[in-house]
Amino acid sequence: MSASWIITLTDVHFTFATGRKVLNGVNLSLGVGEKIALLGANGAGKSSLLHCVMGLAPIQQGDISIFGRACQTENDFRTIRGRVGLLFQDSDDQLFCPTVLEDVMFGPLNLGHSRDEAREIALQVLSDLGLGGFGDRITYQLSGGEKRLVALATVLAMSPEVLLLDEPTNGLDADVEKRLIAILQSLPQSMLIISHDRDFLDQIATRFVRLENGVIVNV
Numbered sequence: 001m002s003a004s005w006i007i008t009l010t011d012v013h014f015t016f017a018t019g020r021k022v023l024n025g026v027n028l029s030l031g032v033g034e035k036i037a038l039l040g041a042n043g044a045g046k047s048s049l050l051h052c053v054m055g056l057a058p059i060q061q062g063d064i065s066i067f068g069r070a071c072q073t074e075n076d077f078r079t080i081r082g083r084v085g086l087l088f089q090d091s092d093d094q095l096f097c098p099t100v101l102e103d104v105m106f107g108p109l110n111l112g113h114s115r116d117e118a119r120e121i122a123l124q125v126l127s128d129l130g131l132g133g134f135g136d137r138i139t140y141q142l143s144g145g146e147k148r149l150v151a152l153a154t155v156l157a158m159s160p161e162v163l164l165l166d167e168p169t170n171g172l173d174a175d176v177e178k179r180l181i182a183i184l185q186s187l188p189q190s191m192l193i194i195s196h197d198r199d200f201l202d203q204i205a206t207r208f209v210r211l212e213n214g215v216i217v218n219v
């Protein structure tokens, strides 16, 4: 494997316990600094692919290598999860604390930062995302778009080295989407981005691929 690949999937197969097969020999490599747009029809298996990369959906066949390390066991994936930021498609899967500040502090605390450091990081990320003053808001009372941004804040607060973003613009109005585009453009991390918003992807992505019939096709 080349040292310039952050994530490499080789002949990856994934089938749900129900028997629904969604990945049928996926080959895909994410390079340093690359921002790959992952296209595909509803139900093609895009979210499942991200879950496989995080080790949340165990693959039946193939190889996943992250930061040059072959990931097979839960233990392998646990060691890389802190370095890979996954924005779930559904914000409610990401947010589970009573207040916004607690949610955004959760990751840094988990990484070993002190409460003061975690608070400082969380307040900075919230401010960067235009969410200054949101710290004390009750998470479950946020609007869908606000939740989307707070969910992204929880990911960015962990300073991940690579970002897996599942529909980041869902529920965002035009102005907030513009701000998100500027933020993502300014971030140096490699990204794998799922979105049905082609305008958004055109402004972020350096490469486009499509998941079709369980395999990756270049577009």
Ligand SMILES: Nc1ncnc2c1ncn2[C@@H]1O[C@H](COP(=O)(O)OP(=O)(O)OP(=O)(O)O)[C@@H](O)[C@H]1O
Pocket: 016, 017, 018, 020, 022, 040, 041, 042, 043, 044, 045, 046, 047, 048, 049, 089
């Ligand atoms: N836990 C599960 N058990 C069985 N099938 C599932 C499960 N979760 C998802 N699926 C099915 O697997 C297929 C792939 O789902 P996935 O969410 O990965 O697609 P997607 O490409 O991200 O779709 P979308 O663009 O609509 O978000 C779908 O047909 C979905 O219904």
